[in-house]
Amino acid sequence: MENRLRIYNTLTRKVEQFIPNAEGKVAMYTCGPTVYHFAHIGNLRSYIMEDLLEKTLRYMGYDVKRVMNITDVGHLSSDADTGEDKMLKGAKREHKTVMEIAKFYTDAFFADCKDLNIKTPDVVEPATGCIPEFIHMIESLMEKGFAYESGGNIYFDTSKLRDYYVLSNHSEEELLVGVRDDVDEDENKRNKTDFVLWFTKSKFEDQELKWESPWGMGYPGWHIECSCISMKHLGEYMDIHCGGVDNIFPHHTNEIAQSEAYLGHKWCNYWFHVHHLNDKAGKMSKSKGEFLTVSLLKSKGYDPRVYRLFCLQSHYRKPLEFSFDALDNAGAAYDKLVKRIGSLQKGNEKEVDQEKFAAYKARFEEALGDDLNSSMALTVIYDMLKDDMSDATKYALAEDFDRVLSLDLTTAYAAKEAEANGDVDAAMESYILEKIEERKAAKKAKDFARADEIRAELLEKGIVLEDTREGVKWKRA
Ligand code: AMP
């Protein structure tokens, strides 16, 4: 299989040809949300761009298996964390248990993802579901001499590694000072960069969730969960691991340290990091009081897909500044674009100019293959709309590109119109019928991956397909 994706790899600090371990297959891992509050639109920028990466890989023909964790326990990395425990703080704020908080904000996260047309990963695993795996890995690290007990906690010994800083080019000093300004010193550590694998004693004493372990009742540290959850579902070798740039150090650095110490070989080949969304005051974060969420955007009358377009207009490796003016511009561009595409006559297959179709498809793929140049990919849409070719060709291209962009390019306008007329169900129905037809065509062409993808897309929208003797039927999930 031809490898058509070139992507920046944080590990080598270069744009590289993406070559997965197994031909045609991609093992992909994403650090999921910490579910103590709503995701802010900065977090969601990372998930939108990771969704773009996943869909680009699928578009290029790779069989992707993507795994995501949910941090419902284990968000502490050492006793140097200051302030209050985030999950406990959330529970106190809302007079709920930690598990109730986790469930509520996990559901809220996936509702946001649905609004933003972000596909749910193939596997989503909460940290509380993998305690035996964490204990097993920590026991093994102890046996191999990479971990030690001190003051009741189990720490990873970073001095045992030849190159702890593989992922970051910074000097030790810079990293230790610059990354977190809310850390005290943890006196139980042998080395400054050591981190907790398992807590039994902590200044955050009143933990609700604790488990039996060989070291006493306790709970896992933050980093161990991603190593264990990814290995549980993807095995010992991973192709690509994603997150926001703030994950590079210490989280991903520590994931590599413990995973490779445990495995005894290289673990993940490509590291994909999305730069931050900033507001005028700097990096968007939840600790700053009020923060921007998808619900807030909706309450102000913004279509969440406009925020998706806003993100796609910029490269994932550049910081992006958010403002409502900029979002308004994206909104105007979105309305114009879907209206333009909505006015195209779909036509039939014979009316599609196959040569033009292939040429634009190649340009689109080339843009994405160039380190996910999403703004260039959007330009290809404008170019093809201007070109002198049949509506059917343009429509087919818009539909094809939307497999990656997920902006509902061909359906949004009709749905908006119908909604304006109070006819939501009819619009939805026509969308479903269109997707059923598309799936039929994919099956006929033996493109079963695409057929499954369509089924999954509908499921994301709450629609289940049933293949019956009388043909395909649909119902609400
Ligand atoms: P968290 O829920 O804090 O674990 O963060 C979820 C994801 O959002 C991680 O991949 C972070 O790296 C990412 N992230 C955090 N802040 C921002 C931001 N301002 N812009 C983009 N991504 C962010």
Ligand code: ZN
């Ligand atoms: Zn992680």
